Amino acid sequence: NxxxxxxxxxxxxKTGQSMTLQCAQDMNHEYMSWYRQDPGMGLRLIHYSVGxxxxxxxxVPNGYNVSRSTTEDFPLRLLSAAPSQxxxxxxxxxxxxxxxxxxxxxxxxxxxxx
Amino acid sequence: xxxxxxxxxxxxxxxxxxxxxxxxFTDSAIYNLQWFRQDxxxxxxxxxxxxxxxxxxxxxxxxxxxxxxxxxxxxxxAASQPGDSATYLCVTTDSWGKLQFGAGTQVVVxx
Numbered sequence: 001n002x003x004x005x006x007x008x009x010x011x012x013x014k015t016g017q018s019m020t021l022q023c024a025q026d027m028n029h030e031y032m033s034w035y036r037q038d039p040g041m042g043l044r045l046i047h048y049s050v051g052x053x054x055x056x057x058x059x060v061p062n063g064y065n066v067s068r069s070t071t072e073d074f075p076l077r078l079l080s081a082a083p084s085q086x087x088x089x090x091x092x093x094x095x096x097x098x099x100x101x102x103x104x105x106x107x108x109x110x111x112x113x114x
Numbered sequence: 115x116x117x118x119x120x121x122x123x124x125x126x127x128x129x130x131x132x133x134x135x136x137x138x139f140t141d142s143a144i145y146n147l148q149w150f151r152q153d154x155x156x157x158x159x160x161x162x163x164x165x166x167x168x169x170x171x172x173x174x175x176x177x178x179x180x181x182x183x184x185x186x187x188x189x190x191x192a193a194s195q196p197g198d199s200a201t202y203l204c205v206t207t208d209s210w211g212k213l214q215f216g217a218g219t220q221v222v223v224x225x
Contacts, residue, residue, distance in 0.1 A: 035215075040217050041217055042118060042203070042205075042216050042217050042218070043203075043213075045212075090157065090158070092158075098207055098211035099146055099209065099211050102160060102163070103160075103213075105150075105157035105158040105159075106157050107155060107156050107157045108155070108156075108157060
């Protein structure tokens with residue numbers, strides 16, 4: 001199993017550009033989520049999904065959109081990038097909803113918005 | 115709102131010394147507490163998970179304790195090695211499944 005994969009690993013955007021961060025898992029996990037990690041702060045939840053076709057907002061959802069058309073994929077879209085979105089983004093998945101299920105994290109995408 | 119604090123933010127020790135990493139949290143109504151390891155360019159790896167009813171968990175050279183009443187957890191790493199160099203994250207989970215991450219302690223073990 002590849003586990004949780006994320007692409008790209010690094011990305012530089014200009015303010016106002018749009019892009020999609022990809023996340024895929026091959027463990028047939030129902031629960032997937034996106035976090036951002038900023039210096040001196042813990043990871044913060046952006047959006048999550050409890051299954052295909054179902055998504056919900058986390059702690060810091062503004063400026064981000066998600067969709068879940070398949071169990072395997074959970075892309076994160078930035079419609080109009082802003083410098084405040086410069087961060088490291090992590091995708092995670094688990095067999096079921098926390099807290100009873102161990103979460104598996106991807107390697108992260110480091111995004112810089114100029 | 116749960117707040118998770120890890121002190122110190124960074125730590126450097128010589129190889130062979132024992133490591134003590136501290137985590138404190140403000141809301142004692144946690145479901146469980148996890149310690150993760152984060153390596154540069156890689157994802158988070160779960161090290162130990164302590165259920166709210168447990169006092170400690172052990173895995174090899176790692177031991178984590180939990181004191182809910184005082185809102186504290188400690189991760190002990192015995193006989194540190196250069197390969198232990200990483201950032202260690204403390205994460206609480208409430209009964210609704212909400213995770214709250216600490217900012218982490220960056221550890222450097224020098225040969």
